[in-house]
Amino acid sequence: MEKRRKFLKNSALALAGVGVLGATSVAFGEEKAENKLVRGKSKKKEVLYQRSANWEKYYIKAE
Known part of the structure; x- marks a missing residue:
């Protein structure tokens, strides 16, 4: 269960970083x-x- 939470947390942070980078570019x-x-x-x-x-x-x- 702990591995799943850690994975979800890391993937959410990675997606947020990619989103911010994409928006600035x-x-x-x-x-x-x-x-x-x-x-x-x-x-x-x-x-x-x-x-x-x-x-x-x-x-x-049209009038």
């Missing part, structure tokens, strides 16, 4: 990724919306 990884902004070199204008009959129907029904 993820936090630092996200911080580094935010600093690298990727910008394209395309000269094309990005079109997000084009007026069309279908869009007009959608907006009329």
Whole structure:
């Protein structure tokens, strides 16, 4: 019975340590990724919306 308790205690401590290590590495990884902004070199204008009959129907029904 004593061996089982010791094993469970050690495994719980090991899992907690791995969890803390994983969380800190993820936090630092996200911080580094935010600093690298990727910008394209395309000269094309990005079109997000084009007026069309279908869009007009959608907006009329949405109101």
